[in-house]
Amino acid sequence: MAIPHFLVVGAGIVGAACARELAREGNRVTVIDSGPGAGLQGGTAAGMGHVVVNEGDPDTLKLCLRGRELWRSDAPPMSERDSYWETGTLWIAEDEETLLQLEGAQKKLESVGVVSERIDGRQLIKLEPALAPDLAGGLRVPHDGVIYAPTAAREFLNASPKVTCHFGVSVKNIGDGMVELTDGRIFEGEAVIVATGISVLTILGEAGARLAEKVSLYPREGHLAITARGTRILDHHIVEAGYQKAAHSTSNHSISNHSTSHHSTSHAGSKSGSVACAILPRQTDQLCLGSSRRPGEPGPVDPNMMMRVIDRCERFVPSVKTLPILRTWTGARAATSDGKPLLGPVPGLQRTWIAAGFEGLGITQAPAAAELIRQRIMGESCTLDPWPWDPARPYKNNSALTKRESDHA
Amino acid sequence: MRDSICIHVDGASLRVESHQTVTSALMRSGISAVRKSPSGEPRGALCAMGSCHECRATVNGVRGVRTCLVNVEEGMTIEREQPVLKTSMGVSVVHETMSFETDVAVIGSGPAGLAAACAAAELGKTVTIIDESPGPGGRIWSHRGSPPVEARPWIERARIAGVQRLQGYSVIDGKPEELKVASVKDGTRHRVLCSSVIIATGARERFLPFPGWTLPGVVGAGALQSLIKGGLPVSGRRLVVAGTGPLLLAVAKLAVSEGAKVVVVEQASFADRSALAIPLLLSPSRWRPARELWNSLRGVEMYTSSWVTAARGQQHVQEVSIRTPQGIKTLKVDGLAVGYGLIPESRVAAGLGCEIDEDGFVRVDEHQQTRVPGVLCAGESTGIAGSESALDEGLVAGIVSAGRNPRSRLLARVRRHRFWGQAIEKAHPLRDEVLQLAGAEDVICRCEDVRAGEIAGCVSRREARLIHRWGMGHCQGRVCEGSSMCAALEGSDSVRPPWTVAPPEARIETSR
Numbered sequence: 021m022a023i024p025h026f027l028v029v030g031a032g033i034v035g036a037a038c039a040r041e042l043a044r045e046g047n048r049v050t051v052i053d054s055g056p057g058a059g060l061q062g063g064t065a066a067g068m069g070h071v072v073v074n075e076g077d078p079d080t081l082k083l084c085l086r087g088r089e090l091w092r093s094d095a096p097p098m099s100e101r102d103s104y105w106e107t108g109t110l111w112i113a114e115d116e117e118t119l120l121q122l123e124g125a126q127k128k129l130e131s132v133g134v135v136s137e138r139i140d141g142r143q144l145i146k147l148e149p150a151l152a153p154d155l156a157g158g159l160r161v162p163h164d165g166v167i168y169a170p171t172a173a174r175e176f177l178n179a180s181p182k183v184t185c186h187f188g189v190s191v192k193n194i195g196d197g198m199v200e201l202t203d204g205r206i207f208e209g210e211a212v213i214v215a216t217g218i219s220v221l222t223i224l225g226e227a228g229a230r231l232a233e234k235v236s237l238y239p240r241e242g243h244l245a246i247t248a249r250g251t252r253i254l255d256h257h258i259v260e261a262g263y264q265k266a267a268h269s270t271s272n273h274s275i276s277n278h279s280t281s282h283h284s285t286s287h288a289g290s291k292s293g294s295v296a297c298a299i300l301p302r303q304t305d306q307l308c309l310g311s312s313r314r315p316g317e318p319g320p321v322d323p324n325m326m327m328r329v330i331d332r333c334e335r336f337v338p339s340v341k342t343l344p345i346l347r348t349w350t351g352a353r354a355a356t357s358d359g360k361p362l363l364g365p366v367p368g369l370q371r372t373w374i375a376a377g378f379e380g381l382g383i384t385q386a387p388a389a390a391e392l393i394r395q396r397i398m399g400e401s402c403t404l405d406p407w408p409w410d411p412a413r414p415y416k417n418n419s420a421l422t423k424r425e426s427d428h429a
Numbered sequence: 430m431r432d433s434i435c436i437h438v439d440g441a442s443l444r445v446e447s448h449q450t451v452t453s454a455l456m457r458s459g460i461s462a463v464r465k466s467p468s469g470e471p472r473g474a475l476c477a478m479g480s481c482h483e484c485r486a487t488v489n490g491v492r493g494v495r496t497c498l499v500n501v502e503e504g505m506t507i508e509r510e511q512p513v514l515k516t517s518m519g520v521s522v523v524h525e526t527m528s529f530e531t532d533v534a535v536i537g538s539g540p541a542g543l544a545a546a547c548a549a550a551e552l553g554k555t556v557t558i559i560d561e562s563p564g565p566g567g568r569i570w571s572h573r574g575s576p577p578v579e580a581r582p583w584i585e586r587a588r589i590a591g592v593q594r595l596q597g598y599s600v601i602d603g604k605p606e607e608l609k610v611a612s613v614k615d616g617t618r619h620r621v622l623c624s625s626v627i628i629a630t631g632a633r634e635r636f637l638p639f640p641g642w643t644l645p646g647v648v649g650a651g652a653l654q655s656l657i658k659g660g661l662p663v664s665g666r667r668l669v670v671a672g673t674g675p676l677l678l679a680v681a682k683l684a685v686s687e688g689a690k691v692v693v694v695e696q697a698s699f700a701d702r703s704a705l706a707i708p709l710l711l712s713p714s715r716w717r718p719a720r721e722l723w724n725s726l727r728g729v730e731m732y733t734s735s736w737v738t739a740a741r742g743q744q745h746v747q748e749v750s751i752r753t754p755q756g757i758k759t760l761k762v763d764g765l766a767v768g769y770g771l772i773p774e775s776r777v778a779a780g781l782g783c784e785i786d787e788d789g790f791v792r793v794d795e796h797q798q799t800r801v802p803g804v805l806c807a808g809e810s811t812g813i814a815g816s817e818s819a820l821d822e823g824l825v826a827g828i829v830s831a832g833r834n835p836r837s838r839l840l841a842r843v844r845r846h847r848f849w850g851q852a853i854e855k856a857h858p859l860r861d862e863v864l865q866l867a868g869a870e871d872v873i874c875r876c877e878d879v880r881a882g883e884i885a886g887c888v889s890r891r892e893a894r895l896i897h898r899w900g901m902g903h904c905q906g907r908v909c910e911g912s913s914m915c916a917a918l919e920g921s922d923s924v925r926p927p928w929t930v931a932p933p934e935a936r937i938e939t940s941r
């Protein structure tokens with residue numbers, strides 16, 4: 021019997037994780053990416069690498085949690101510099117009102133067994149002396165951490181000799197179980213997993229266009245900066261409370277209707293974009309400073325936006341402007357119109373799957389998403405309920421969805 | 430007048446002469462290692478002109494100061510390994526941002542920048558020169574105390590014409606009508622608002638990695654020149670000046686005149702260099718300097734078709750191996766200066782959106798105009814052709830920025846200079862051997878300690894950067910992108926702010 025062969029289009033963190041999952045079961049996997057290697061283009065090359073259990077909504081929370089579990093227990097071998105580093109997240113509330121929100125967040129985390137700890141203003145300074153002295157308090161999530169995604173993507177692919185990679189060549193067309201490259205080559209397989217990030221619906225041709233009528237995908241640009249070595253004045257990943265909530269729980273359109281963070285001047289849906297403090301320590305003794313959200317493809321670094329980000333970081337860590345900045349960059353998160361990734365078969369096709377639209381949580385969720393894709397493709401029972409992410413979710417009453425629902429154990 | 434002043438290095442007091450850079454004061458006091466690399470190797474100044482960032486230290490409490498760009502001052506504190514303060518107490522953020530308005534902003538005060546500033550100002554424009562060095566003059570006219578005679582008329586003309594100077598400031602960001610500058614001493618940011626920009630950022634040395642090139646005491650060829658001009662005594666020192674190009678001879682001449690024992694090691698062959706004979710014959714103005722140079726180097730041990738294969742030493746270079754047509758020679762040395770020609774410094778131009786050619790030069794038309802309206806470029810960043818060329822190109826740029834037409838004689842001169850520059854370049858082709866000196870274990874990216882073996886399988890710059898951290902350090906690739914391994918990588922890196930890594934804009938002021 022021939023060894024089953026799968027195709028993965030896109031070697032970002034998600035595609036690479038999918039390839040590893042499928043190869044694990046003894047399948048042959050062919051990976052195609054237009055970039056010069058895994059994780060070198062797209063969101064994976066730009067992302068911060070905070071592995072965070074985000075309490076946005078219960079489904080998102082579960083996907084993050086499973087992702088984090090897998091990063092902690094099942095990451096590919098990497099040098100100490102790049103591997104999972106359990107810094108913990110410290111969510112910071114600027115004032116009493118935000119602190120209340122954090123209490124609510126803690127309850128939600130507790131309900132799914134995520135350990136967290138409330139920290140009052142005085143303890144906060146003891147825990148992280150570099151924080152501003154006037155902050156109301158925080159919530160510490162100790163098992164969150166940091167991963168360097170480009171190396172992780174590469175090592176996912178290196179993990180198995182069953183994976184063959186084709187870099188530097190684009191996919192032009194995707195049929196059902198078939199992929200056509202721009203250089204004319206055609207690959208066929210049991211199934212195709214399309215994980216090309218922001219371009220996923222375009223690349224899927226007609227099927228993608230049909231789906232796009234129901235769920236749209238759009239880029240949300242972010243600005244980041246990195247400080248020089250020898251500047252790691254924080255041990256935790258520091259994030260201001262309310263930030264990810266605003267970013268992940270709502271879509272581009274709805275976010276402007278109810279902004280959750282009262283201090284940000286504007287929101288992700290508006291042209292000027294929003295900024296929030298997120299500071300990530302790196303094993304290289306550096307700090308990564310973020311971040312912003314603004315609709316659109318990533319352009320050249322906009323000095324004004326970068327300044328807003330750093331100003332916001334300074335509110336929480338006053339000495340951040342005493343650290344030299346080495347480099348700045350932008351990247352795009354692929355956001356869906358309902359705030360959830362597309363993870364499952366492409367409606368109308370039998371052998372073509374989609375794994376994209378993770379907004380700012382793709383690194384965290386990649387291992388869980390890949391596991392889920394494998395389990396569904398191989399017809400195994402799923403660790404998580406797959407339906408919240410099924411691409412057919414907008415067709416709620418559609419028989420295709422109800423039919424498939426029966427195969428979920 | 431040179432007074433003796435007191436500085437504090439890692440807590441110890443040191444008496445040094447005034448009017449010299451911190452780098453040269455430290456070297457004179459026997460401190461050539463200024464910092465530790467990520468893997469703990471001692472490192473010291475390499476380029477002595479602000480591009481390698483290897484000499485950085487914490488100066489007066491400001492992190493990341495390039496010590497080659499600041500002069501010593503009474504009471505100055507210099508800390509080599511400064512741990513970060515994990516505190517928010519007593520942090521006062523100093524924002525001294527001011528705006529300067531000017532018609533023409535000139536970036537760089539070398540020959541090109543000075544000439545451009547004079548021309549524009551004499552035609553009625555208000556002009557501001559921005560330069561990160563402590564004094565005007567650029568590379569060739571770098572000095573200690575008073576400027577060299579060649580530079581004085583230009584500096585004087587600029588003063589009379591009312592040219593403003595922001596000396597000690599790097600241009601780190603901006604757009605054609607608004608430049609952001611940062612003080613090399615304390616990071617203070619200012620804005621320069623202007624209607625046109627003349628980029629005259631010159632060139633830097635090309636460094637090629639070889640075993641031992643990261644040892645303190647191994648510096649660039651031009652770096653040695655700057656250090657000597659900045660006051661580093663070399664009398665009685667055994668120095669090897671190696672690499673390629675006419676700069677080696679100029680440096681050797683200076684070192685010899687200061688009493689050093691110099692060995693020159695030029696990788697180009699005699700045959701290659703004799704190709705210069707015809708262009709030299711056609712260029713009478715160069716006869717006398719050439720003859721003088723030649724006479725002053727009489728008696729200097731000189732090898733052609735030869736190159737340094739390794740440097741060795743404990744904490745400081747002590748021994749150099751050179752490959753000569755007669756075989757390997759090992760020399761005991763006090764210092765090694767090695768540079769493989771010049772490469773354009775075009776980061777600011779790229780950041781402003783100018784077109785850069787495949788060799789890194791800024792593309793300009795006959796009037797020194799780039800493709801970006803209101804942005805001109807002159808001097809070595811448009812082509813390596815020496816200081817006379819830089820002066821003439823600067824004049825053209827200055828005249829054009831004032832809305833006038835340069836005379837055709839001036840334009841013809843610029844064309845002739847370019848011809849000379851190309852001839853020099855052709856006479857010093859880099860041989861394959863010098864491009865492949867680094868072994869797998871040798872560092873190729875000094876800032877991040879990336880070794881040649883690590884990027885051996887890489888195809889793209891992105892991979893080298895993102896996976897192996899090549900080019901991710903303080904100099905942002907200025908040093909390591911010159912190596913052949915890096916040149917072989919596909920793709921290019923885009924320039925983004927900060928165009929030069931500057932000290933942080935704020936400092937901690939501990940309240941007592």
Ligand SMILES: Cc1cc2nc3c(=O)[nH]c(=O)nc-3n(C[C@H](O)[C@H](O)[C@H](O)COP(=O)(O)OP(=O)(O)OC[C@H]3O[C@@H](n4cnc5c(N)ncnc54)[C@H](O)[C@@H]3O)c2cc1C
Nearest residue numbers: 030032034054062063064067068070191217242382383384
């Ligand atoms: C500023 C910023 C900060 C972030 N911070 C975090 C964080 O802290 N934590 C976190 O969990 N997430 C974070 N994210 C989100 C995370 O980076 C992304 O969700 C994740 O990287 C997406 O991975 P992906 O594999 O889906 O897509 P991508 O990484 O975009 O990969 C898609 C791949 O497909 C390839 N491709 C595209 N089109 C074609 C084609 N036609 N043919 C062949 N190949 C093609 C591309 O080359 C690319 O390699 C951040 C994102 C940004 C922008």
Ligand SMILES: Cc1cc2nc3c(=O)[nH]c(=O)nc-3n(C[C@H](O)[C@H](O)[C@H](O)COP(=O)(O)OP(=O)(O)OC[C@H]3O[C@@H](n4cnc5c(N)ncnc54)[C@H](O)[C@@H]3O)c2cc1C
Nearest residue numbers: 537539540541561567568599600630631651808809815816
């Ligand atoms: C190390 C070195 C030594 C040299 N020695 C000689 C020699 O002995 N004889 C000889 O004939 N030629 C020498 N040259 C060649 C010399 O560069 C040219 O002859 C001539 O000086 C070029 O003039 P320029 O105005 O184009 O640039 P430069 O003289 O190089 O001046 C450029 C100026 O721009 C400044 N600058 C660059 N970037 C920024 C920024 N972002 N912000 C602010 N300021 C900036 C620099 O500080 C510098 O002062 C040397 C070159 C180098 C690199």
Ligand code: FES
Nearest residue numbers: 874875876906909
């Ligand atoms: S040598 Fe400075 S970044 Fe490579």
